[in-house]
Amino acid sequence: MSQPRPGSAGATRTCPHCKATILESAAVCPGCRHHLRFEPGAGANAVPALTPLRIEGTLQPPADGAAWEYSVVLSIRNDRGEEVTRQVVGVGAMQPHERRSFVLSVELNPATGKAAGRRTRR
Numbered sequence: 001m002s003q004p005r006p007g008s009a010g011a012t013r014t015c016p017h018c019k020a021t022i023l024e025s026a027a028v029c030p031g032c033r034h035h036l037r038f039e040p041g042a043g044a045n046a047v048p049a050l051t052p053l054r055i056e057g058t059l060q061p062p063a064d065g066a067a068w069e070y071s072v073v074l075s076i077r078n079d080r081g082e083e084v085t086r087q088v089v090g091v092g093a094m095q096p097h098e099r100r101s102f103v104l105s106v107e108l109n110p111a112t113g114k115a116a117g118r119r120t121r122r
Contacts, residue, residue: 009111025112049107060099069093072102 011024018032028035061068072089094100 023109025109030107049109051105051107053104053106055104056101058099058101059094061094061096063096065096067093067095070100074104 012021013024014020015022015029015032015034015036017029017034020029020031022029022031027037059070069092071091073086074089075086076084078084092100
């Protein structure tokens with residue numbers, strides 16, 4: 001897997017606030033939602049991202065047993081079925097009376113900049 005060059009579609013950088021890997025083109029970090037640079041319209045007038053995938057779910061262990069542990073794993077595959085990345089997003093434990101809710105969403109934004117039309121190798 002090759003990394004896109006800075007300035008090209010798919011290039012990444014680190015958020016200075018939460019240290020997450022984010023798109024270089026992002027004006028607002030999708031993780032911590034801090035503003036990264038001033039852009040006219042980046043606030044309330046900004047065009048919302050297209051969200052073609054959003055999954056929500058709630059888990060609760062059986063009431064008659066001991067604690068249950070969980071691992072949240074995210075895997076991304078390309079169009080050939082090859083795994084591009086795999087990350088453990090979070091881990092934890094739940095007692096029988098506890099519940100956890102999970103939300104997975106994918107936001108799409110049009111690529112901007114000098115290489116918006118180029119295809120990446122990912």
